[in-house]
Amino acid sequence: MAGKDRKLNPKEGRPTGASPCKENKAKKSPVRPTPVKERQKVQQKQSEEGPPVLEEPVSSEMARWIKLSIKSLTISRADRSWAAEVVNDFRDNLLKFLRSCTDQPFFQAAEFINTGSYFEKVKINNPDEFDMMLKLQAPTLLTMTELDGGLFYRLDLNRPTRDPIQAFLLENKLTISSSKILSEMYRLVRKFLKTYKVSDKRCRWEVNRKRPNSPAVTLSLCRTQNNSEELISVDVVPALMVKSTQGWPHAARNGPNVGNWLGKKTWQEIKSSSCFFVPKRLKGGNIGEDAKESWRISFSLIEKKIITCHGNSKTCCENNGSKCCRKQCLMLLKSLIEGLKLRFPKELDGLCSYHGKTIFLHTLSIRFSDTMWAREQLPTCFMDLLCAFEDHVRRRVLPHFFVPECNLFSSACISRKALTFLAGALDEQKRTGLPLLMPPAPVKPLTPPAGTRPSIAEPTAHSLQPGLINKLILVFAVVVICALFLV
Ligand SMILES: [Zn+2]
Numbered sequence: 001m002a003g004k005d006r007k008l009n010p011k012e013g014r015p016t017g018a019s020p021c022k023e024n025k026a027k028k029s030p031v032r033p034t035p036v037k038e039r040q041k042v043q044q045k046q047s048e049e050g051p052p053v054l055e056e057p058v059s060s061e062m063a064r065w066i067k068l069s070i071k072s073l074t075i076s077r078a079d080r081s082w083a084a085e086v087v088n089d090f091r092d093n094l095l096k097f098l099r100s101c102t103d104q105p106f107f108q109a110a111e112f113i114n115t116g117s118y119f120e121k122v123k124i125n126n127p128d129e130f131d132m133m134l135k136l137q138a139p140t141l142l143t144m145t146e147l148d149g150g151l152f153y154r155l156d157l158n159r160p161t162r163d164p165i166q167a168f169l170l171e172n173k174l175t176i177s178s179s180k181i182l183s184e185m186y187r188l189v190r191k192f193l194k195t196y197k198v199s200d201k202r203c204r205w206e207v208n209r210k211r212p213n214s215p216a217v218t219l220s221l222c223r224t225q226n227n228s229e230e231l232i233s234v235d236v237v238p239a240l241m242v243k244s245t246q247g248w249p250h251a252a253r254n255g256p257n258v259g260n261w262l263g264k265k266t267w268q269e270i271k272s273s274s275c276f277f278v279p280k281r282l283k284g285g286n287i288g289e290d291a292k293e294s295w296r297i298s299f300s301l302i303e304k305k306i307i308t309c310h311g312n313s314k315t316c317c318e319n320n321g322s323k324c325c326r327k328q329c330l331m332l333l334k335s336l337i338e339g340l341k342l343r344f345p346k347e348l349d350g351l352c353s354y355h356g357k358t359i360f361l362h363t364l365s366i367r368f369s370d371t372m373w374a375r376e377q378l379p380t381c382f383m384d385l386l387c388a389f390e391d392h393v394r395r396r397v398l399p400h401f402f403v404p405e406c407n408l409f410s411s412a413c414i415s416r417k418a419l420t421f422l423a424g425a426l427d428e429q430k431r432t433g434l435p436l437l438m439p440p441a442p443v444k445p446l447t448p449p450a451g452t453r454p455s456i457a458e459p460t461a462h463s464l465q466p467g468l469i470n471k472l473i474l475v476f477a478v479v480v481i482c483a484l485f486l487v
Contacts, residue, residue: 068438097196113134205220242275242276
């Protein structure tokens with residue numbers, strides 16, 4: 001499919017700097033005054049720092065760098081297919097195992113949903129991280145009790161049941177235990193791996209150690225011959241699906257205002273879809289026992305849907321129209337966040353790629369028109385996204401896209417110190433030409449070991465050469481010394 005899309009994109013490869021500037025359209029957007037102000041500030045700063053570049057808001061050098069970066073972030077098709085093959089085989093066989101597993105009937109009706117950046121086709125650098133949601137159906141209507149303002153919930157059945165879910169209820173026979181479901185997921189995956197043979201015999205799957213606030217069973221695909229190297233990481237997340245008739249919890253009902261972007265009809269369709277909860281423990285635990293059994297609402301599936309079908313008038317990617325640069329902008333932002341976290345791991349510990357995704361979704365709902373995201377406008381669009389990022393950081397406000405009451409930049413989520421540091425780091429990045437956009441090191445090869453890896457032989461061949469040179473020098477030195485003595 002990627003090949004087909006590529007053919008349909010005649011604008012790709014267009015020389016940089018030759019694109020007409022349509023930035024004025026974006027400037028007229030009446031709904032987001034602050035980022036525009038920020039953008040003007042950036043333009044002012046740029047004009048102060050260097051010669052003014054006519055109407056162009058992004059210098060041609062910066063534009064070239066951004067275009068070069070996006071090329072380096074795109075995963076090669078060969079890597080993509082090898083990783084997908086191994087992961088799909090794992091997923092299909094795990095599902096078969098669960099369905100035939102008579103000792104755990106609740107998981108027998110499970111289904112996989114592929115979510116996350118790989119399946120949104122916005123994965124960067126390596127195709128080495130996969131997310132899979134294992135859909136588990138809640139048997140009855142649930143009472144959803146908010147624990148923290150809209151993201152975390154206690155889930156109770158409306159009435160006692162004899163459904164297989166009863167194995168995962170607390171003593172009151174109503175509260176669904178997130179820890180019990182996650183532990184069972186671990187047990188089942190471990191049991192499955194005892195008999196499962198990886199499609200590529202040179203590799204094996206290992207279950208990672210449980211992390212206290214993670215909703216996932218994380219697995220690593222490693223080489224059998226070499227214990228240390230992880231090739232692929234997979235998160236299997238059990239997700240409880242609430243019946244679609246129940247509707248979303250109160251905090252998510254008002255949601256974002258995306259009528260202009262996706263249209264009211266599409267938005268209604270999305271809102272009437274089922275709601276998912278993943279077994280994630282609320283951090284801190286100040287609210288007692290409930291925190292240990294809490295569930296976090298998940299919008300992964302909807303995010304995948306709107307990132308895939310992102311067009312306003314369906315004139316770009318999804319309808320064989322000319323490709324827009326929305327996904328590229330998200331990839332660049334993710335890369336910058338990844339780069340910042342690698343560069344400042346301690347200072348930016350609380351920052352994560354979901355912050356980037358949220359800023360991206362807000363920007364899509366504000367800059368909704370397809371014409372604002374033309375492929376040749378990538379540098380301008382990315383800089384606009386970056387300005388929005390900076391603006392959220394400076395104001396310390398980043399409403400969750402679906403639960404707007406919840407501020408992802410509140411001091412409970414990320415420290416003020418980290419945000420102040422981040423504002424400075426972003427400013428520095430812009431001033432110095434976004435050096436962290438590029439991957440920090442050569443991309444780790446994902447092809448499996450031995451035979452297919454000529455690079456293994458190369459260092460050996462190279463390492464012989466200095467030794468040989470040393471020997472020659474030694475022989476030469478001996479000859480010279482002998483010659484001197486003879487004289
Ligand atoms: Zn598009």
